[in-house]
Amino acid sequence: MRKETREYNFDWMMWNAFSAASRLKSGTDKEYQTILKYIPYFKGVVGAILGTGEPGEKFIGICSKYLENLVFAKEKGKKTAITTFCFSPAIFYAMDIMPICLEVLSVMMTFTYKRGTSEFLDYCNEVGFTETSCSSQRGTIGAYLAGIGTDIDMIVTDTPGVCDTNANAFSFASAYLKKPFFQLDFPPDLTGERSREYHREDFKALIRFLEDNTGKKLDYDRLKGHLVELAKQDELIAELEDLARIIPSPVPVPYNLMVYASRFLFAGMPECTGVLESMLKVAKENAAKNISGLSGGVEKLRAFFCYIDHYAQNLQFWQMLDRNGICYQGNILSHFWSHNAPHVAHYHKEDAAYIIDTKSPDALIDSLGMINSRMPMVKSIRGPYDAPNMWLEDTLGLAKIYSADFIVYNGTPGCRNTWGMVKLLARDTEKAGYPTYIMYADAFDVRVQSWEATEERFMEFLKVRRLV
Template sequence: MRPATREYNFDWMLLSTYEAASKLTAGTEKEYRRALRYVPYFSGILDAMNSIGEPGELFIKTCALYLRNLVNAKKEGRKNAMTTFCFSPVIFYAMDITPVCLEVLTVFLTLTYRRGSAEFLDYCNEIGFTETSCSAQRGSLGAFLAGIGADIDMVVTDTPGVCDTNANAFAFAAAFMDKPFFQLDMPPVLAGERYDRYHRDDYRALIAFLEKMTGAALDPERLAEILTEFTRQDELIAELEELGRLKPSPLPPAFNLLTYAAKFLFAGMKPCTELLESMLRAARRNAEEGRSGLAGGVERLRGFFCYIDHFTCDMRLWKMLEELGISTQANILSVSWSPDTAHVKLYGKEHAAYHISTENLDAMIDSLALANARMPMVKSIRGPYDSPDMWLDDTLALATMYRSDFIVYSGTPGCRNTWGMVKPYARETEKAGFPTHIMNSDAFDDRVQSWESARDRLEEFFKVRGLL
């Protein structure tokens, strides 16, 4: 790692960038355009976000707030828990713990800086961690292992057996930094009395661990307040998903990013609710006017990204979608499994949904355990891809509901649980009538395949398959 990279804590550097960005629209249009000259690689994100109005501005402010909480946690008396996007932060907020989500921080880096997170990725390998692991964690993990991030008090994750490279990253981090470690287990079957009981018992062990780490008992009133907010967020996401079924879709492509980012950053908290409410207001306006959410106003194609998005610098994936007139409605990161969502009701998937109850402490813990078990990845790839309620089942249901014209797989070489089955999976989606493209790039590291090459292959797919 270059000495210059060690000059500043990377999370403080990100905070400075996002806080400054959150204030740019307070001036005149001329002042805003002049300021963009000084952030040539970040200007694309700002323009993309500001072009969708209030939701985009709120998103930048929400990111800044999350980073501010992270940087100031110890000064304000909170513990920091290193965790993953597959783990709902609700329990952390209920116990006044700051969630330090590695994948979110990696995306902040890759979207913001042309250099991306390459030095942090490589540093993990230099100190002994395998280079075949997922870049989503390594992209920011390297900074913490190098001592240029906030102090970590504990490591909490929930993906063993679901994503071995994810689980191994957190196990390595805990061992290297000598931090207390807790890992929720995910059995290979999602629903059923035996599996529900396992999830609930395991989650109670997690709460006991967190109580020991913080020295404070879980406050039922605080948890009820957060779960009530969480339920409101589920209602908002359900309505956004319903609106996404309209043709043309009134949702801008970037709304997908905003939905899952809001959940990963502040599930159960007001900032997430406020962002989702702003998105819903914008989507309703578009729907009432019969207008596409695309900036160009014309929806040429509808796509479904069946795994994750591509997080190259300057939001170039979303720029491409806008340029080509392609709307996207959801992916494995943004889809909700509350009982009110359209796909749960349409396909009779109530058994796979979670139900939130605030009746008493036991009911709340049970609710949260089952909601956490339906987070991205731990819901859809815990068992064979073609088993009931798993990846293929979910993909075909969602792509059909949204009337998608094609499916795209985007991941990383470290996504071994999906890479190992993506070709037979793609054959099944093709048989179902969905032209399917497998991206060979790394969603978090442009050195594997440049964005320019990735885009060329995508556009070739659209042309060869007669989509555009």
């Protein structure tokens, strides 16, 4: 790692960038346009997000607040825990623990800075971690391994998508930093009393671990408040997803990113609720006018991504879709499995969904277990891809309900679990009538394949399959 990179704490640097961005719209439009001239490397991402109006402003605002909370966690007497995007942070907030979500921080760095996270990715390899692991964790964890981030108290994770490279990243960090480590596990079956009992006991063990490492007992009344707020967020997301079924969809392209990023950072907190309410307001207004959420106003195609997005600088992935009139119907991260989600009701999958029960402490624990076991990836990619309630069934169901014209797979070279079965998945989605494109880029590292090459090949697929 270059000496210059070590001069600034990673999270402090990110907080300052997002804090400044959150204030850009506080003046007049003329002042805003003038400021953009002085931030040539940032104006692309700023324009992409703030261009969505109030929701974009609120989204940048909560990203800034999250980073501020992270930077000053120790000064406020809070413990810190490195965790993952597939771990609902509600339990952390209930215990005054600051969750450090590696993957979302990697996304922030990747789409904000031209250099991306390359030096942090490489530093992980320098200290002994494999380069074949997932870049979504390495993009941030390298900074903490190098000691240029907030002090860490513990590491708490689960196994999203039964992802070995993800789990190994956290266990390596725990060993390297000599920090307490806890990992939730998941049985191969999603439903049934045996699985519910497993999740219940696993979560009770987690609570004991958190209590031991914070010196505090879990306040169940406080936890109840967070879960009530989370249930409210589920209702807002369900409304947004219902609106997305309309043709043309009134939901702007970047909203899916804003939905899952807000949820991963502030599940059960009013910050996330505020962003969702703002997005829903705009989507309803567009629906009332029967207009598309695309900036050009004309919807030509509808795409569903069966895995994750591409986080190249300046949100170039979302801008490409918007520019070509492609309505983005989300990915596996942006569709949650609450009991009131449109796809749950439509396919009568209530047994595979979660429902929040706040009647007793045991009910709260069961609710947490159900939420975590049904987080994106954890829910869909835990067993054989073609088993009930798994990847193929979820992909086809979501593609159908949102009227997708084609399906796209994108991940990282470290996504070994999905790479081991994506060709089989694509064979079956093609048989079901959905042209399916497998991207060979790295969602977090453009050195693997440049964004220009990625875009060219994506457009080539659309032309070869006569979608455009």
